[in-house]
Each structure stands twice: as structure tokens, then as C-alpha cells.
Amino acid sequence: MSGEKAGTGASAHVPVGLRERKKQLTYQAVSDAAIAMFLERGFDKVSVAEVAAAADISKPTLFRYFPTKEDLALHRFADHEDEAARVVAGRAPEETPLIALHRHFLAGLEERDPVTGLCDAPEVLAFHRLLYGTPALVARLYAYQGRSEAALAHALGGDGVAERLAAGQIIAVLRILAEANWRRIDAGESAGQVYAGAVRAADLAFAQLRAGLEQGR
Known part of the structure; x- marks a missing residue:
């Protein structure tokens, strides 16, 4: 990262990068699980609680990643x-x-x-x-x-x-x-x-x- 400093300042940023990568992997995994369920049963027939259970996270945690149920399906548009x-x-x-x-x-x-x-x-x-x-x-x-x-x-x-x-x-x-x-x-x-x-x-x-x-x- 261009904003990192040499020495201890640079190493202090490494855990942040690891956490960010882990967060992105979680986003993708939860979204993929949700889309698979939506495709199989229909968007309106799948609850957020079911998605959370399938992704092995709590419902409040899911909403920290995805503010709305629709965002679960549209996550793949985020990069665009x-x-x-x-x-x-x-x-x-x-x-x-x-x-x-x-x-x-x-x-x-x-x-x-x-x-x-x-x-x-x-x-x-x-x-x-x-x-x-x-x-x-x-x-x-x-x-x-x-x-x-x-x-x-x-x-x-x-x-x-x-x-x-x-x-x-x-x-x-x-x-x-x-x-x-x-x-x-x-x-x-x-x-x-x-x-x-x-x-x-x-x-x-x-x-x-x-x-x-x-x-x-």
C-alpha cells in the first residue's frame, strides 16, 4: 500500500490486510450460499434466517455484512x-x-x-x-x-x-x-x-x- 511506512508502521498494517481478505471471503461465501438457495427455491421463498443457518453465522452477523436480503443476491454486482x-x-x-x-x-x-x-x-x-x-x-x-x-x-x-x-x-x-x-x-x-x-x-x-x-x- 502506498500509504504504508517502513519498519513497524508497515508490519502493523498486515493484520488489517488479512482481516480484509477474510471479510471478503465471508462476503462471497454467504452470497454464494444465498444465491444457490434462491435459484433452487425462489427468492421470496427463502428467509434470511435460513441463509444465515446455511452459512453458519447468526442473523445479526449476516445483516452486518448485507443490510438487506436483496444485497445477498446482488453482491456480485458490487465490484462493478x-x-x-x-x-x-x-x-x-x-x-x-x-x-x-x-x-x-x-x-x-x-x-x-x-x-x-x-x-x-x-x-x-x-x-x-x-x-x-x-x-x-x-x-x-x-x-x-x-x-x-x-x-x-x-x-x-x-x-x-x-x-x-x-x-x-x-x-x-x-x-x-x-x-x-x-x-x-x-x-x-x-x-x-x-x-x-x-x-x-x-x-x-x-x-x-x-x-x-x-x-x-
């Missing part, structure tokens, strides 16, 4: 909350934010990244059916997207109205593209069959974003 912001912050000097985000999304399509919706792996399809088929999870997902918008607005230059409007449009486009891809796959098409159309849709969406955001300057 600031993904757009990270892409913008880490872009090449000659790239605009939209060019960097467009490139990143196309790369995700090529790699069949589940976040793009273009993934026909059975376990991913099952999770997406759980997500989009559960109103409470869809509603909670908007809270995650709100944090994505805030992080992206900051990466775009601040928390002003212009940055927030731009971030909101970009995050909405990414969500719509991903959901459209998943809908086609859920209807029976393979990721390979959807790929070309997904690329065209992404190109169109980012062209419209550029036109709209540049016009609004």
Missing part, C-alpha cells in the same frame, strides 16, 4: 459499481470518456462478460432469470446503479448537474444494452448469434450518446 468510473479515470490521454467506455463495452461483448448481458453460460442465465424475474431485486439494482452514476459523474469531472446528467445517460444506456442482450439469449439465441447485433446496438447507442452530449454542451 465503479467500473465505468474506473474506465474513464484510466483511459488513454487521447481517448474521450465515451470512446473509452465504448471500447470497454465492445471488449466485454467479445469476452462474453456477463455484465454486458452477452453470456449464455447456464449459471449466468439462471442468475439473470432470478434477477429480472424478481421485482425486489430489480428495484434494489437501481440503488447500485445510482452509486455507479455518482462514481462516474465524479470521474467525468465533478458532481455538477452536467456531469450527473451525462453519467445518468451513460449508465442507463449500458443497462439497456445489457438487458436487451440477455432478453435475446433468454428467448433461445446463443451468445454467438446475438453478438453481431449487440455490437451494432452498442455502436448506435454510443453514437447517439455522443451526439446528445455534445449538443448539450
Whole structure:
């Protein structure tokens, strides 16, 4: 860590790192156990107490990790909350934010990244059916997207109205593209069959974003 000092100061930070890794492993294990139960029986038919028992922790401890039942299922989205912001912050000097985000999304399509919706792996399809088929999870997902918008607005230059409007449009486009891809796959098409159309849709969406955001300057 860049903030660590040499000598005793550095060694004092090691236990914190170990605790953090253990905490992350616990997050993942509890979330995985919950998702397995949700997929088997349905989100509404599994109680938080049952998840806690399956994970061998108390219910109060579970709520310290996951404030709501919905967060148990959406934990895997947590790493993606600031993904757009990270892409913008880490872009090449000659790239605009939209060019960097467009490139990143196309790369995700090529790699069949589940976040793009273009993934026909059975376990991913099952999770997406759980997500989009559960109103409470869809509603909670908007809270995650709100944090994505805030992080992206900051990466775009601040928390002003212009940055927030731009971030909101970009995050909405990414969500719509991903959901459209998943809908086609859920209807029976393979990721390979959807790929070309997904690329065209992404190109169109980012062209419209550029036109709209540049016009609004």
C-alpha cells in the first residue's frame, strides 16, 4: 500500500490486510450460499434466517455484512459499481470518456462478460432469470446503479448537474444494452448469434450518446 511506512508502521498494517481478505471471503461465501438457495427455491421463498443457518453465522452477523436480503443476491454486482468510473479515470490521454467506455463495452461483448448481458453460460442465465424475474431485486439494482452514476459523474469531472446528467445517460444506456442482450439469449439465441447485433446496438447507442452530449454542451 502506498500509504504504508517502513519498519513497524508497515508490519502493523498486515493484520488489517488479512482481516480484509477474510471479510471478503465471508462476503462471497454467504452470497454464494444465498444465491444457490434462491435459484433452487425462489427468492421470496427463502428467509434470511435460513441463509444465515446455511452459512453458519447468526442473523445479526449476516445483516452486518448485507443490510438487506436483496444485497445477498446482488453482491456480485458490487465490484462493478465503479467500473465505468474506473474506465474513464484510466483511459488513454487521447481517448474521450465515451470512446473509452465504448471500447470497454465492445471488449466485454467479445469476452462474453456477463455484465454486458452477452453470456449464455447456464449459471449466468439462471442468475439473470432470478434477477429480472424478481421485482425486489430489480428495484434494489437501481440503488447500485445510482452509486455507479455518482462514481462516474465524479470521474467525468465533478458532481455538477452536467456531469450527473451525462453519467445518468451513460449508465442507463449500458443497462439497456445489457438487458436487451440477455432478453435475446433468454428467448433461445446463443451468445454467438446475438453478438453481431449487440455490437451494432452498442455502436448506435454510443453514437447517439455522443451526439446528445455534445449538443448539450
